[in-house]
Amino acid sequence: MDDTTEGAGVSDTCGGSLADYLDTAAGTADTAFAGTLTVAGGASPIAMTVTPQASGGVVPTDLVRTEFTHPAISDDAVTSIPGLVNGQSERSRxxxxxxxxxxxxxxxxxxxxxxxxxxxxxxxHEGVVYQYTLTRP
Structure with missing residues (x-):
């Protein structure tokens, strides 16, 4: 992560502000991102969702809830404050x-x-590299 810096000045237009991830044009919490977390040659994929959070009718609240679901592991979730990051390519992350x-x-x-x-x-996680692709309509 050392090629990145946090800040509001992300230059590209795709995801250039937190609102592009969190809320709709109407000011409501946007749809969750859903997909899988996988490791090459590993066990079955783990379901992963990242859901923008709304609180008391205020959107965006600048929070996301990330959840993992799999029959072989305890379902686990965490809520955090996301941030925008610039890489050397100036692409939003x-x-x-x-x-x-x-x-x-x-x-x-x-x-x-x-x-x-x-x-x-x-x-x-525990020395294993997992990859994910999450989508929403």
Missing amino acids: LLFETPWGPTLATAGCTGATPRVTNLTGGIT
């Missing part, structure tokens, strides 16, 4: 906590809007 530690996710958008529709990234 979202920094947030997971039940297994922090992660940096690269944003992807569909069409010309800045609303983020997919996240890709990785998490290292």
Whole structure:
């Protein structure tokens, strides 16, 4: 993560502000990102969701809830304050906590809007590197 800096000046338009990840144009909490956390040659995938949180009708609250679900592990979730990060490429990345530690996710958008529709990234847990791809409509 040493090639990144936190800040509000993310230059690209896809995910260039936290609102692109968290809330809709109407000011409500956006749809959750859902997908799987996998390791090459490993056990079955772990379901992963990242859900923007709303509190008392105020959106965005700048919080996300990240949850892992799998029959072989205890379901686990954590709520954190996400942050935007610039890499050397000036591409927006979202920094947030997971039940297994922090992660940096690269944003992807569909069409010309800045609303983020997919996240890709990785998490290292107990020496194993897991990858994830999460999407939302």
